[in-house]
Amino acid sequence: MSDTFFSGSITALITPMNRDGSLDFVSFEKFADWQIREGTSALCAVGTTGESPTLSHTEHHAVVERAIKVAAGRVPVIAGAGSNSTAEATDLAIHAQKAGAAAVLVVAPYYNKPTQEGLYRHFMTIADAISIPVILYNIPGRSIVDISVETMARLARHANIIGVKDATANLLRPLQLRQALDRPFNQLSGEDGTAVAFLASGGDGCISVTSNIAPALCANVQSAWKEGRVQDAMAIQDRLLPLHDAMFCESNPAPAKYAASLLGLAGETCRLPLAPLTEPSREKVRAALVATGLLD
Numbered sequence: 001m002s003d004t005f006f007s008g009s010i011t012a013l014i015t016p017m018n019r020d021g022s023l024d025f026v027s028f029e030k031f032a033d034w035q036i037r038e039g040t041s042a043l044c045a046v047g048t049t050g051e052s053p054t055l056s057h058t059e060h061h062a063v064v065e066r067a068i069k070v071a072a073g074r075v076p077v078i079a080g081a082g083s084n085s086t087a088e089a090t091d092l093a094i095h096a097q098k099a100g101a102a103a104v105l106v107v108a109p110y111y112n113k114p115t116q117e118g119l120y121r122h123f124m125t126i127a128d129a130i131s132i133p134v135i136l137y138n139i140p141g142r143s144i145v146d147i148s149v150e151t152m153a154r155l156a157r158h159a160n161i162i163g164v165k166d167a168t169a170n171l172l173r174p175l176q177l178r179q180a181l182d183r184p185f186n187q188l189s190g191e192d193g194t195a196v197a198f199l200a201s202g203g204d205g206c207i208s209v210t211s212n213i214a215p216a217l218c219a220n221v222q223s224a225w226k227e228g229r230v231q232d233a234m235a236i237q238d239r240l241l242p243l244h245d246a247m248f249c250e251s252n253p254a255p256a257k258y259a260a261s262l263l264g265l266a267g268e269t270c271r272l273p274l275a276p277l278t279e280p281s282r283e284k285v286r287a288a289l290v291a292t293g294l295l296d
Contacts, residue, residue, distance in 0.1 A: 005163065005184070005186040005204060006041070006042050006076065006078070006103070006186055006188060006205060007041060007205040007222070007226075008040075008041030008042070008219060008222040008226075009039070009040055009206055009211050009215065009218040009219040009221070009222045010040065010041055010044055010078065010206065010207045010208065010211075011040045011043055011207075011211040011212055011218075012044045012047045012048070012050070012208060012211075012212070013028075013032065013035070013044060013049065013050055013212065014049055014051075014253050014256055014257055014260060014266065015055070016028050016260075016266035016267060017267060017269040018267065018269065019267065019269055021269060021271050023055075023062070024266065025062075027266040027267070028066055028067075029069075031260075031265055031266055032066070032070040033070050034265070035211070035215050036071065036074050036075050038215035038219065039216050039220070039223075040075065040211060040219060041205065041219065042077065042078055043067050043071055043075060043077045043078070044077075044078040044079075044080065044105060044207050045063050045067040045077060045078070045079055045080060046063045046079060046080040047080035047082070047105055047107075047137070047207075048139070048253075049209050049212070050253075051253065051270065051271055051274070052080050052082065054271040054272075057092075060080075061095050064077070064080075064096055064099050064101060065099050067079075068100045068101060076103070077100075077101050077102055078101065078102060078103045078104065078135065079092075079099070079103070079104050079105070080104070081093040081096055081104040081105065082107030082137060083109070084110050084112050086121075086122045086125050086126070089106060089109075089122070090125060090126050090129045092104075093106065093126050093130050094129055097131065101132060102132065103133040103134065103135055103162070104126075104130070105135045105137050105165060105207070106126055106134055106135070106136060106137060107137040107139060107142075108136075108140075108143040109122055109143065109145070110142060110144065110145075116147075116148055116150070116151045119145065119147055119151055120151055123155050123161065124155065124158060127155075127158045128158075128160075132160070133162040133163070134160050135162065135163045135186065136161065136163070136164040136165070137164070137167070137190070138166055138167060138190075139167035139168075139190060140167075142167075149173065149176045150180070152164060152180070152181075152185075153177075153180040156183065156185055162185065162186050163185055163186025163204075164177070164185070164186070164188065165188045165207045166187060166190055166198070167190030168191075169191045169193075169194055171194060171197050171198065171201050174187045174198060174202050178202050186204055187202065187203045187204055188203065188204060188205050188206060188207050189203050189205070189206040190206075192206065192208050192209060192210045192244040192247065193241065193244045193245070195221060195237065199222075199225050199233075205222055209248075209252055209253070210240060210243050210244050210247050212256045212259075212260060213247070213256060213259045213260060213263065214240060214243060214292060214294060217239065217240055217292070218240070220232075221233050221236045221237055221240070224236065239292060240292060242287070242291045242292060243289065243291075243292045243294075246259070246285045246288035247259070249277075250281050251274055253274075254268075254270050254274050254275070254276070254277050254281075255277060257269070257270055258276075258282060259285050259288075259289060262285070262286060262289060262295060263289070263294065263295065
């Protein structure tokens with residue numbers, strides 16, 4: 001595996017906010033440090049879970065810079081640099097490189113519905129503008145468009161485009177991508193519920209929402225698999241399943257932030273248009289924390 005590849009449990013960090021919606025950097029720094037101490041192998045800042053669509057550019061830059069400061073070289077930081085504007089995504093990627101990020105995570109442009117050629121040109125433009133690795137983020141459920149295996153194979157010819165966060169939940173995709181490529185490609189799951197199955201299909205790790213709440217358990221799933229303790233990995237994954245489900249009972253990251261508030265890690269505030277969790281969802285999140293052994 002290339003030295004630029006990422007593996008293990010990578011947390012797609014929430015961005016803690018005060019009740020007035022301003023960024024809570026005190027909680028963010030404590031939270032990021034706790035993640036590292038719990039065994040998280042890399043931090044992914046200002047992705048979807050970090051509420052990137054509602055952060056200003058100044059706030060986005062600040063969160064990336066704080067994550068890099070807290071990590072202090074202990075683990076790499078992957079900076080979210082996605083937008084449905086190629087120019088904006090390129091600017092975010094350039095800032096991430098200047099700030100010291102190890103890589104950027106670039107989501108397929110949402111709302112615009114580009115063709116495969118448009119997707120290809122979008123990612124190539126960003127990759128040409130920087131020298132740090134680019135990880136493609138394929139999440140058709142949010143972006144509407146699906147980066148095809150053929151398009152990824154074209155993109156993988158670029159030296160900077162080194163991998164994908166796959167949130168399709170299609171376990172054929174990592175197999176198909178391996179068949180289509182003539183060089184190693186870093187495949188990271190974007191679906192907590194299929195993290196072990198993704199590893200069995202040749203994946204390298206998971207960029208996780210659940211690891212915001214259970215970083216040690218998520219890290220243990222990955223390390224058990226890597227060490228050949230398959231049954232242990234499956235047992236921990238079974239334990240985590242109620243929490244995986246609860247984290248998406250409403251739009252991410254509202255459930256994760258509510259869970260974090262129950263554990264005293266950060267406040268539950270999200271920015272509109274994300275609303276506070278409904279009472280039934282609150283009960284589901286609380287029950288999942290209890291079932292997982294994280295809350296009495």
